[in-house]
Amino acid sequence: MLDRRCDSVEKALEGIKDGSRIMVSGFGEAGRPNMLIKGLIDSGVKDIELVSNNAGAGYEGLAMLFRHKMVRKLYCSFPRGSMGAEVKKWVEEGGLEIEVMPQGTLAERIRAAGCGIPAFYTPTAYGTKLAEGKETRMFDGVGHVLETALKADVALVKAYKADRWGNLTYLNLARNFAPLMAMAATTSIVEADEIVELGALEPNIIVTPGICVDRLVTSRRIAENEWGTAA
Amino acid sequence: MLDRRCDSVEKALEGIKDGSRIMVSGFGEAGRPNMLIKGLIDSGVKDIELVSNNAGAGYEGLAMLFRHKMVRKLYCSFPRGSMGAEVKKWVEEGGLEIEVMPQGTLAERIRAAGCGIPAFYTPTAYGTKLAEGKETRMFDGVGHVLETALKADVALVKAYKADRWGNLTYLNLARNFAPLMAMAATTSIVEADEIVELGALEPNIIVTPGICVDRLVTSRRIAENEWGTAA
């Protein structure tokens, strides 16, 4: 019987190695898998290469991965934010490396990894400093940049409803990067608001087919005081 | 007021020029916009470059575009079929040119056109005769072929439900190429089983946002005897 449900967050996150590349879904707080992020912090994994549109904010959620110095490298489009000054300091101190890229390029690179496309040309960033050192090529007289697939060892993804095969739906703008990341990682781990009976999700409204998902847990909201303290 | 509905099939198809490249959604009969195909035949447009996974069958629907000698070139993955012998004859007589490509490459080339990606690398067909003459490149020791976006002047698309802004849903396996084609053509023309009030489609289940659609008509089943006769 195919059943991707796990009994605990610990089991869902089992086997994540130091140095792993980990994608985390979400745009701002919408679609952020906070329970899995908390589990990742508890696991003590180190030297993460994090793929996330931004770096988080405040003293909860994604931001705590940085405050606990768990992140070695960040692939993102928008490292600035309310935590900008601190992020800048961590980079200047040498503990954190950042690869900034346009948001659409980030999305398409992740999508490409999931779809078996190793590289593609995009007009985005041509002629700017984000294209420096990259291969370029003209198509129909317009400059384009060659971008490569961005895959990961692990994806942590927040979903709305799920079934035991791992079929997923998302709610509103919480969808954002989640379907792309679920498909682009070797091991995709999902927290869903609700796990429903097989067959309860209408086949036409499923956004991520279960084939993209490896492990599944029911989501729980992490309270402010559970995040602990860190730099 | 944004209202993409047209009063008639004639208006929906207005302005299609001889020599246009036209995409037609559908896989077998699932998702085939037969009312628009019939309208295209009635319009008498010539020298079409047709993009469709296959060539149709029998004496109705897509097949009639060929029987009426309206198609100059076909981009597809599977020209064989119940009409295979005739298709072969038309090619050998010189009236029809066929560019065969793998089905996934066809889909991805159309998707690329809609998404502003002029070219991408795929492992599909590497080392086969369908890659002959194409640019190739190794990624991680695996051979890949460079494929380019396939766009069109017009897309004829079948949908399930639509609203006046052109938001679309599809039913089951009738989805197939439709969302990709709607996005890849300069003018996308849709026949929908039902046109519902704005707001009646739940935002999370819309597959094609209205921005991809230009003209919209309510679908009507074309009876067998309406197709007329031709070679």
Add this chain to the structure above:
Amino acid sequence: MTPLTREGIAARLAQDISDGWHVNLGIGMPEQVANYLPEGRDILLHSENGILGMGPTPPEGQEDETLVNAGKKPITMLPGASIFDHALSFGLVRGGHLQLCVLGAYQVAENGDIANWSREDNDPIASVGGAMDLAVGAQRIWVTMQHNDKSGAPRILEHCTYPLTGVGCVKRIYTDLAVIDVTPEGFLVTEIIDGMTPKELQDRSGARLRFADGVGKLLDQTRAA
């Protein structure tokens, strides 16, 4: 001679958006355009994080954490809104489907170059977001900005000095002083605030301006809306 307020710039630009357009409004001043869209037009707002048909800010207390815009501010959905993932969202952008994107800018050059994401070459947290995708992808880029920076330096230039966001993509600029088209022959002023002379505007600009026949008056439209 009264320069437009930020709201005035946004309100003026809003008048030029046609019925049926799909529009992305950048973070900051461009967002305010949403408050001045002319009545009776269906204008669909796109946000990079995956929506078309974005509605106004919800009443306090009715915010939903799954309904936020690219600036992470709470939004609502209009009837007819649609939701999609980030790949499709930027497919729509890059694929040229949006009729308009309004961006803020530090600088615009006379060839249409725009600089709006970074003011230093080695900022370790320079943040581009979706600006470069929008710059190359939207059918037209309009810019809203103050005509001069806080020190009075011009932002309308022969060449941008800050790192570029996009090359040759800006079609029109709305400032507190003027509306300016970017044409193959350079900047063309089509509207100017009452009481300002062409020479005064030229003196506050860093590139040669041409003036359209019958330059119009740039009016405050905030009350009209």
Add this chain to the structure above:
Amino acid sequence: MTPLTREGIAARLAQDISDGWHVNLGIGMPEQVANYLPEGRDILLHSENGILGMGPTPPEGQEDETLVNAGKKPITMLPGASIFDHALSFGLVRGGHLQLCVLGAYQVAENGDIANWSREDNDPIASVGGAMDLAVGAQRIWVTMQHNDKSGAPRILEHCTYPLTGVGCVKRIYTDLAVIDVTPEGFLVTEIIDGMTPKELQDRSGARLRFADGVGKLLDQTRAA
């Protein structure tokens, strides 16, 4: 000595599909594998036209024109089925998400090359469908075919003579006479029908066969199912 029927080949292969696998079955003999899937395993069938969780043929009169497989035959949906567009469908294929694809073949070479789409170099309507995508994309390619063609010529070869579908991708072959792994050292027979000697099988093959220690008996599993 009774060679397996087409159904027998399909039934034998079906036994080797693990619980939880997502599987694409090619048109023709591979499709019949669906009729012999072992009880108690969740095996999700994929079809290129956009479904996972394909169910059996519907009863006559209950066909739905929106429910067809890649061979355009009527299907049903299992509880837990999901629908997606052609780009995502082939993204799943090309991206290596399917645990298995079963293809028919004209020829398989000892390096794993497969030829299954065209028997002449200049067929103007040579039709590839999704075979090349599946050949490069699935985690493993298993082939079902008759050991010899109608004229008795071998289809297991040192080199394919027909146009290739994929390079070096076949992992295992199920024929009416044997089950054969494709290994870095060439063909390795793991099962053979009762009463056939290794020499007889070798004589009907066009490349050198090796035989596993304790080669098993290839049994008819059609009744077991």
